[in-house]
Amino acid sequence: MAFTEFNTAALPREQRFDWWCEVVGRGVAPTRITSDGASDFTGSVGSLGLGPLQLTTMAFPALRSERTAQLVRRGDPETYELTLVLGGSMEVSQGRNDAALHAGDFALWTSSRPYRGRAVSTPETGAARAVILHLPRTLVPVPESRLDRLFASTLSARSGIARILADHLISVAREAPLLDESDGERLGLASLDLAAGLLASRADAQDRVPPETRHQVLRARIDVFIQDHLTDPQLGPDAIAAHHHISVRLLHQLFRPRGETVSAAIRRQRLERCHGDLTDPRLLSVPVHAIGARWGLKSPESFNRSFRAAYGMPPGEHRRTALGVRSGTTLRASQANDG
Numbered sequence: 001m002a003f004t005e006f007n008t009a010a011l012p013r014e015q016r017f018d019w020w021c022e023v024v025g026r027g028v029a030p031t032r033i034t035s036d037g038a039s040d041f042t043g044s045v046g047s048l049g050l051g052p053l054q055l056t057t058m059a060f061p062a063l064r065s066e067r068t069a070q071l072v073r074r075g076d077p078e079t080y081e082l083t084l085v086l087g088g089s090m091e092v093s094q095g096r097n098d099a100a101l102h103a104g105d106f107a108l109w110t111s112s113r114p115y116r117g118r119a120v121s122t123p124e125t126g127a128a129r130a131v132i133l134h135l136p137r138t139l140v141p142v143p144e145s146r147l148d149r150l151f152a153s154t155l156s157a158r159s160g161i162a163r164i165l166a167d168h169l170i171s172v173a174r175e176a177p178l179l180d181e182s183d184g185e186r187l188g189l190a191s192l193d194l195a196a197g198l199l200a201s202r203a204d205a206q207d208r209v210p211p212e213t214r215h216q217v218l219r220a221r222i223d224v225f226i227q228d229h230l231t232d233p234q235l236g237p238d239a240i241a242a243h244h245h246i247s248v249r250l251l252h253q254l255f256r257p258r259g260e261t262v263s264a265a266i267r268r269q270r271l272e273r274c275h276g277d278l279t280d281p282r283l284l285s286v287p288v289h290a291i292g293a294r295w296g297l298k299s300p301e302s303f304n305r306s307f308r309a310a311y312g313m314p315p316g317e318h319r320r321t322a323l324g325v326r327s328g329t330t331l332r333a334s335q336a337n338d339g
Contacts, residue, residue: 003176005046005057017041020060027056028081028132029111030071035063042127048176050188054134057173059087059127065117072114079111080135080147082195084157084166088128091118097152106155106162108147108199110137115152131169133195141196141210146203161201164220165194194220218244219254230270233296237262270295271310274303278315279322288315 006023008016017038025031027047035041043060083090083106090101094115101107109115119128137144157166172179172187179187197217200209209217222240229235240262241248255262273295277283283291292303292315307315 002181003046003048003179005044005177007044008042013040016043020045024058027054028134029067029077029079030075032066032068032071033063034065035061037061037063046173046176048172048179049181049184050172050191051185052136052139053188053191055169055172055176055191056132056134057130057176058132059129060119060121061127062121063119063128065119067111067115069114072112077111077134078137080137080140080199081109081111082133082135082199083107083109084131084133084169086129086131086170087126088119088121090120090128090130092116092152094152095148097149099152099154101154104157104166106157106166106198107152108150108155109152110144110147112137113151131173133169133191135192135195139192140199141208141213142200142203142205143208146205146208147199150199150202155198155202161194161198161217161221164217164224165191165198167224168194168220190216193217215254218246222251222254226266226269230266230273231294231296233298235266235296266296267306268310270297271307274307274315275311275318278319281323284319284323288319291315 008020011019017035020041020043021031021033023045024033027045041061043058045059046057048055083092083101085101085103085105085107087103089103090107092099092101092107092109092115094109094113099105099107121127140147155162157163168191172191193213193216196209196213200206206214222244225240225243226235229239232239237248237251241251244251251262255265258265260268274291274297277286277291277294278288286294289300289303292298292300292307297303297306304314307313307318311318313321
């Protein structure tokens with residue numbers, strides 16, 4: 001399924017709210033929606049198929065939503081709705097649980113039970129914005145009895161697996177217009193693994209998650225750890241394995257399907273950061289060797305060799321090619337600093 005996106009701005013004002021309610025009902029689940037701003041409603045909704053999963057993006061003003069028992073009987077996609085709040089604030093209630101959500105929070109609820117929701121938008125917070133991952137219940141390996149306490153509770157997306165999943169979903173949503181069906185299938189599998197890992201960890205049900213899913217989540221955690229510690233010259237296989245309480249042997253096994261060793265991945269990412277910094281006019285006064293050092297490449301000689309091997313020219317020449325024409329005077333001063 002290709003990415004589709006609609007905006008109420010393209011419709012006559014008097015049709016916007018009814019259209020919104022219809023689109024949400026078809027794309028998510030039959031829901032009763034009311035808004036004090038129905039006469040001047042502005043909102044957008046996007047949808048991307050991810051194999052058996054679906055990703056929905058939404059932006060909308062203040063509103064109230066309710067999925068009653070009658071609406072559940074009328075139509076139930078039998079999904080878990082994992083929602084990441086990106087802007088504004090929201091409230092959701094299901095069963096005995098109530099959650100107040102802000103940007104950077106996840107919430108989970110099921111389409112198979114009644115729920116109530118409310119979105120708040122203010123001049124300070126702007127419109128409510130969210131990304132929703134629709135997970136077929138049959139594909140989530142955690143028993144629903146273990147998920148009960150998670151429904152309509154706040155799951156912070158600021159650290160750990162939740163942060164990894166949040167970053168992943170935001171990236172998928174951003175690139176959605178450029179993805180084809182095969183991309184969606186692959187990203188759906190990755191999204192399911194990460195979501196299952198998050199729900200299993202919060203429900204204390206890691207034993208129910210298949211080994212490959214656990215490895216997928218562990219690889220994602222390691223990727224984030226590497227990104228966060230690229231400036232540390234001591235970053236390497238031993239430090240990564242120790243931090244994640246695994247053996248160096250298992251760490252190398254996790255990377256083997258990628259066709260790139262752990263050390264090669266670290267070096268590549270450091271060089272990518274250096275490549276970007278060397279083309280930044282704001283950093284023109286920073287010597288080339290200092291650019292390498294700030295990303296953990298302490299040896300100027302090793303930095304030059306690695307950069308030349310990766311990009312076909314030494315870092316100083318890359319900077320001159322990218323910035324020399326526009327900033328010759330500053331560049332000469334920078335070259336003087338480099339000797």
